[in-house]
Amino acid sequence: MVSNMWPDRRLLDLLGIEHPIIQAPMAGATNPELVAAVSEAGGLGSFGAAGTPPDRLRATVGAIRQRTNRAFHINLFSAHTEQFDGDARPGPGLSERLAAYHSELGLEPVPEPAPMFGPAEEQFEVLLEEGVPIISFHFGADARLVARAHEAGVKVLCSATTAAEAKALEDMGVDAIIAQGSEAGGHRGTFSVDYRQALIGTMALVPQVVDAVSVPVIAAGGIMDARGLVASLALGASAVQMGTAFLGCPEAPIGDAWRASLLAAEAEATTVTEAISGKPARGIRNRYIDEIESLDETLLPYPAQYSVSRVLRKAANERANPDFIAMWAGQGVGLIRQRPAGDFVRDLVVESRQLLARLAQK
Ligand SMILES: Cc1cc2nc3c(=O)[nH]c(=O)nc-3n(C[C@H](O)[C@H](O)[C@H](O)COP(=O)(O)O)c2cc1C
Numbered sequence: 001m002v003s004n005m006w007p008d009r010r011l012l013d014l015l016g017i018e019h020p021i022i023q024a025p026m027a028g029a030t031n032p033e034l035v036a037a038v039s040e041a042g043g044l045g046s047f048g049a050a051g052t053p054p055d056r057l058r059a060t061v062g063a064i065r066q067r068t069n070r071a072f073h074i075n076l077f078s079a080h081t082e083q084f085d086g087d088a089r090p091g092p093g094l095s096e097r098l099a100a101y102h103s104e105l106g107l108e109p110v111p112e113p114a115p116m117f118g119p120a121e122e123q124f125e126v127l128l129e130e131g132v133p134i135i136s137f138h139f140g141a142d143a144r145l146v147a148r149a150h151e152a153g154v155k156v157l158c159s160a161t162t163a164a165e166a167k168a169l170e171d172m173g174v175d176a177i178i179a180q181g182s183e184a185g186g187h188r189g190t191f192s193v194d195y196r197q198a199l200i201g202t203m204a205l206v207p208q209v210v211d212a213v214s215v216p217v218i219a220a221g222g223i224m225d226a227r228g229l230v231a232s233l234a235l236g237a238s239a240v241q242m243g244t245a246f247l248g249c250p251e252a253p254i255g256d257a258w259r260a261s262l263l264a265a266e267a268e269a270t271t272v273t274e275a276i277s278g279k280p281a282r283g284i285r286n287r288y289i290d291e292i293e294s295l296d297e298t299l300l301p302y303p304a305q306y307s308v309s310r311v312l313r314k315a316a317n318e319r320a321n322p323d324f325i326a327m328w329a330g331q332g333v334g335l336i337r338q339r340p341a342g343d344f345v346r347d348l349v350v351e352s353r354q355l356l357a358r359l360a361q362k
Contacts, residue, residue: 005353011176011216011238015134015155016071018042019349021229022218023341024243025075025136026186026252026328027051027117032060034251034341036067041345044134045070046241050077050117054126061130073134073157074127078191079120081139081279081302088113088304093295101288101312101324111311113304121145128152136178139279140165140191143172159189159220161198161205163212168192170213178241179209181221185244185330187281188272195280199272203235210236224335226351230359244330249341257322261286266334276326278305284327 006012006020023030023038027048035045047064049057057074064072090098090113098110124145127135135149136157149156150173159178160166166177180189181202190198200208202221210217219232220241232240246252247262254262261269261284271285275292279302283289288309292299299305309324316324339347 005356007233008216008238011218014175014216015044015073017044019345020233020237020239021345021348022046022073022239022241023246023345024186024220024241025049025073026243026247027075027077029247029252029254029328031251031253032063032067034246034249034253035064035072037249037251037341038246038345039068039070039072041342042349043345044073046073046075046136048075049123049127050075050138052123054119054122057123057126058130061127061132071133073136074132075136075138076120076123076127077117078137078139079124079142079145081117084113084115085301085304086113088300090300090308091295091297093297094292094299094308097291097295098308098312105312105315105319105321105324107311107315110308112308113300114307114310116303116307116310124148128154138187138189140189141169141172141174146173157218160209161188161190161195161200162193163205163208165190165192165198166209166217167212170215174215176216176218176238177209177213178218178220179206179237181205181219182272183222183282183331184220185247185270185282185333186328187277187279190280195272202232206232206235206237222330222332224332226348226355228332229348229352230355233356243328244333244336246341246344247329248336248338249344250338251341255317255320255325257317257320258325258327260320261322261327262329262333262336263338265329265336267331270329270331270333274299274302274305276306276309278302281326281328282330284322284329284333286325286327287323288325
């Protein structure tokens with residue numbers, strides 16, 4: 001059996017999967033087709049549910065189940081991060097820029113700030129009711145929800161960006177830690193310190209997290225192929241979580257401009273910015289990031305900052321205009337390849353096996 005090849009079976013047994021390959025949950029960039037293709041190939045398919053209202057989330061779980069009987073995983077942004085400040089209003093610089101972009105694209109007036117991602121507690125209830133086997137949280141976890149998940153027999157994962165965060169999550173009962181290095185695409189999962197303090201590369205972060213906790217560790221950030229997977233195992237990780245690499249799969253529901261930018265980008269194209277959502281996240285630099293970062297004023301808090309560009313981003317996406325969309329991507333982007341997700345997982349398994357064998361011979 002191919003699955004016997006993996007040296008560390010702890011996470012495989014915990015989650016009931018064949019290969020230590022987790023397709024990252026990516027809000028807005030995952031769908032049942034992608035999730036099921038990865039799970040069917042023996043990895044763990046994952047859906048990023050931030051921004052999916054409870055009813056649609058229930059339907060999404062059903063759509064995944066229609067396509068696979070295997071384990072899959074759903075991710076939520078932690079409830080405490082959804083503290084929407086209804087009084088927050090954009091400053092004069094941001095208002096002026098947004099109005100100018102709307103008039104450039106001939107759009108309706110700039111929308112008022114609005115909540116974006118919740119309600120996380122209602123989403124969580126749907127996941128328990130639907131018997132989703134594995135739930136993960138981003139931006140820290142809530143001990144009460146971890147305990148409720150465990151009562152229902154659900155496994156819980158959560159991202160950490162420092163060893164101290166990993167330890168805090170383990171103390172809360174989280175079953176496995178996703179060590180998210182600074183190379184990672186998308187939002188930084190940092191929840192305990194200023195994010196600038198926690199921009200720790202995967203190579204440095206993973207072994208320190210492995211030493212700090214006794215639960216299995218999942219390496220994330222910049223892992224694009226068998227070389228990254230095998231290196232992560234050498235660092236002590238029990239599995240990898242890969243996001244950017246799966247954006248190259250045709251199943252990933254991303255717009256043409258984002259896809260073209262990913263295929264053209266090299267590692268230096270990305271940046272960590274708060275300009276888009278109000279929270280730090282890594283994506284491909286574009287006109288929006290450049291011009292909003294250059295404003296000399298405090299931006300709105302998350303998620304209000306994200307919400308005021310929602311009409312602009314949607315229109316830009318529909319028109320394949322890369323200037324105004326959020327093109328999340330990690331520093332491994334220069335290694336992205338276009339391959340159906342199932343083939344990608346199967347190739348990754350074969351190539352990792354060959355690489356492990358080659359290293360063992362030397
Ligand atoms: C487009 C995109 C969206 C993401 N959305 C989420 C999300 O909704 N929840 C989450 O926990 N992580 C999210 N992440 C972060 C991933 O879980 C993971 O940390 C990251 O993809 C790993 O780095 P890599 O992109 O270099 O593989 C996202 C990443 C990307 C690229």
